[in-house]
Amino acid sequence: AKSPVTVTVTGAAGNIGYALLFRIASGAMLGPDVPVRLNLLEIPQAVKAAEGTAMELNDAAFPLLDSVNIYDDVNQAFEGSNVALLVGARPRTKGMERADLLAANGGIFGPQGRAINDHAADDVKVLVVGNPANTNAFIAAASAPDVPADRFNAMMRLDHNRAMSQLKEKTGTPISEIEKVVVWGNHSADQHPDVSYATLAGRPALEMLDAEWLSSYFVPTVAKRGAAIIEARGASSAASAASAAIDHVYDWVNGTPDGSWTTAGVASHGEYGVPEGLIFGFPTISRGGAWEIVSDLDISDATRAGIKRNIAAAQEELDAVRDLGIL
Numbered sequence: 001a002k003s004p005v006t007v008t009v010t011g012a013a014g015n016i017g018y019a020l021l022f023r024i025a026s027g028a029m030l031g032p033d034v035p036v037r038l039n040l041l042e043i044p045q046a047v048k049a050a051e052g053t054a055m056e057l058n059d060a061a062f063p064l065l066d067s068v069n070i071y072d073d074v075n076q077a078f079e080g081s082n083v084a085l086l087v088g089a090r091p092r093t094k095g096m097e098r099a100d101l102l103a104a105n106g107g108i109f110g111p112q113g114r115a116i117n118d119h120a121a122d123d124v125k126v127l128v129v130g131n132p133a134n135t136n137a138f139i140a141a142a143s144a145p146d147v148p149a150d151r152f153n154a155m156m157r158l159d160h161n162r163a164m165s166q167l168k169e170k171t172g173t174p175i176s177e178i179e180k181v182v183v184w185g186n187h188s189a190d191q192h193p194d195v196s197y198a199t200l201a202g203r204p205a206l207e208m209l210d211a212e213w214l215s216s217y218f219v220p221t222v223a224k225r226g227a228a229i230i231e232a233r234g235a236s237s238a239a240s241a242a243s244a245a246i247d248h249v250y251d252w253v254n255g256t257p258d259g260s261w262t263t264a265g266v267a268s269h270g271e272y273g274v275p276e277g278l279i280f281g282f283p284t285i286s287r288g289g290a291w292e293i294v295s296d297l298d299i300s301d302a303t304r305a306g307i308k309r310n311i312a313a314a315q316e317e318l319d320a321v322r323d324l325g326i327l
């Protein structure tokens, strides 16, 4: 039998955690023959709730679940981590200033990045889900100088999956036949969902969809989907976010299918004018456990404008973080 892979999940007692942990333990994230050791990190007040979730995980009797360990100590939680899902974050509460939100999250993702640097396994892969995901991923990466920057990703997969869901609803094309969608930029309302290269059952999406529907319905519906879910459900997206995290890590570890790509928030090497190091949604292919950015696309004026808008928003947020002395 293979030896267990250590997976650390922060914010394990939260809503996403509850939807995520059972799918990890079932084998959906790493594959059907990979045992997992789950390390759950929570703040002290939520450790008891995490213990309840651990009881349920054990009661589900997953054959692949080696063990569940609960920590409120960041260094212990990341000891030997091969995969780290950084889900726990400080949510924006009513009347909270952006600077306070960024400061609170810098206070979480800086120390977690350092703990990953000092304690995680050499092959650690980190996916940041907690918002603001792209900025938090940048902070964690900057706090882990010994870990290659390309091991810190921000989750853009939910946005990518939402874009596919809208295309399926509009055209009836099965998800399995929707290819080469991309959501450029940040997991925020600035994001740029793009079907310029997409095919629907082999046909170019741009031939099947009118420009008016794309600009006035598709783009805002995908970008504002999070708010629509809150409005309908009375709580933010949790199971779909967990599912996107599973998809992201599955592809990162196991590779993307030949001829297709997905969207991942990965560190730029300067592609498409995105400043080096910025963690940004790009079209990406995964091979041998590493992402490659698809870097040779012809970019329309609209896409270029969308990329620029996202660079500006990301840099502005990072400037605010620097002003707070976090970076």
Ligand code: NAI
Pocket: 010, 011, 012, 013, 014, 015, 016, 017, 041, 042, 043, 046, 087, 088, 089, 090, 091, 108, 128, 129, 130, 131, 132, 133, 155, 156, 158, 159, 187, 236, 237, 238, 241
């Ligand atoms: P939640 O509030 O239900 O759970 C968050 C959990 O994190 C809580 O149990 C809390 O105790 C824990 N936590 C807070 N600080 C922590 C720390 N320093 N260390 C460990 N745990 C800590 O929130 P939910 O719904 O699970 O969402 C989690 C995050 O994911 C939020 O920031 C949310 O905005 C974000 N999100 C991101 C998406 C994306 O596409 N990138 C999609 C949906 C949500």
